[in-house]
Amino acid sequence: MEIIPLGDSALLIRVIENFDDAPGRALNRVLATKHALEAAEIPGVVEIAPAYATVAVFYDPPRAIDAGAPSENVVGWFERRVHDALSNEKSSLGERIEKPPVEIPVCYETEFGFDLEEVARRVGLDQKEVVDLHTGAEYRVHCVGFTGGFPFLGGLRSELATPRRDVPRKEIPAGSVAIGGKQTGIYPIKSPGGWNVIGRTPLKLFDPRKNPPVLLRAGDRVRFRSIARDEFERSTS
């Protein structure tokens, strides 16, 4: 584990060195680290945000100094507290409750999945096989970012890996389900994007009027279910 300043008001904790060897284990380590840091309630910490193999700790330096951090070594003071918090990490690992996977209904018709044909051609399958493989797997949310509520999902079948488009689209509709490299994800709001869109869900992935504002959070398990156009329309109306 390595702790590096991310500017003068945040620390980046690199939890895992070899993410690709075991992405699932990396995710568990990251989440356990996040929970242990939250439980430690270190003074001056503003927020804690996980990513693939790192956890970022944002802090307010004057508040940390008021709480006893020496002004000439705020980082060292935090490092010690982070290490203390993580020495108890193992106890919190086993306590996580396994939630059932969240089911995401997706209409894979060409009108919504405007890159499905292209993806099928590139991976050498027909469109139905692509949909079957996409709905047949279970995924986990590795992190949320890009735009509010965008889940980066690991667990895509390797047969479906498709590079991002050379030129990103200026506008991808909200709810678009897409493949980018070895990952799949869902665009929560209308935004530009470079992933290959294969379908659309009627579910709302981001709603700022709710707290938390997202449908999916890091660690959640996800499955896709293929729906027909009329079910899509019933769900959105």
Added chain:
Amino acid sequence: MNLTAIRAGFLTSVQDLGRPGFREYGVSLGGALDRHALRVANLLVGNDESAAGLEITLGGLRLRFGDDRIVGWCGGEFKVRIGTASVDAGHPALVRAGEEFSIESSSLGCRAWLAISGGVDVPLVLGSCGADLRAGFGGFNGRPLRDGEEVRLGDNPTRAKVLIDNLRVERIGRWKPPHDWSNPARRVPTLRHIRGSDSDRFAETAHQLFSGESFSVSADSDRMGIRLGGPMLERKEDADLLSEAVAPGTVQVPPNGKPILLLNDCQTIGGYPKIAHVITVDLPVATQLCPGDRVRFFEISIGEAHALLLERERNLEQFRRGLELHFK
């Protein structure tokens, strides 16, 4: 009572100190790009320092208030008037009901923050009144103000009422904060930074160029980040990293070698290596950079960065105490 935007200007949005606490859901910090400027402006008018105000980009704003208000602003070298009288940055001023208040063009810098006594009254969304313009929520209907629109203001707090009374003749208070708080734009801007969290991913020449050369601000800069042109900063490898947190002040370098200085509306995570992080107390200078401006970078230690930030906080506390005199 309301304010009316007779002219909304190029890009005017409601902003406060942003919405920390939602990064894990991919929600940007947002808020005033120069948080310190908004805090100072709010204190000047008798508001809580976190009250919502207006962020004005490139000016062109003309306002009218439904009742008497104290206003205060900090930012670039803008021409600001009440009727025909000029109001300098950092001075609280009384605007009578129906008078026109305008933030015109700027001769240096591109943004200003305006505090109005009572604050702008828009709904709190995810803990902030600030507009997230990229995602389209918060602030005033999730978007910039438009010509002719009316926006609600909070009631004048008692302190502002005292100031309205005290300034009824003079109109403009003579007191002001330190010059670099009210007028952060610089003719020859140098941004101090600490070592980047991925500095070992850059060739030695990249570090030499970054600290030795000047960079030009590109026209496609916005609230997400300032894109810089100049010498190409060579990375040791082409591949990007596994996405990890970035923050306002982070200087990241995409494969084309042209650095991007991230600001408050940046994404919460990114995969480009980070060559530097501009220190918090220099972000006000950064947010005034206009397309075509040149900027240099200078490395300091994180201990120095913290000392500077602590000193500014202590000075702000002193300034806050000094202001009490005028609210009596």
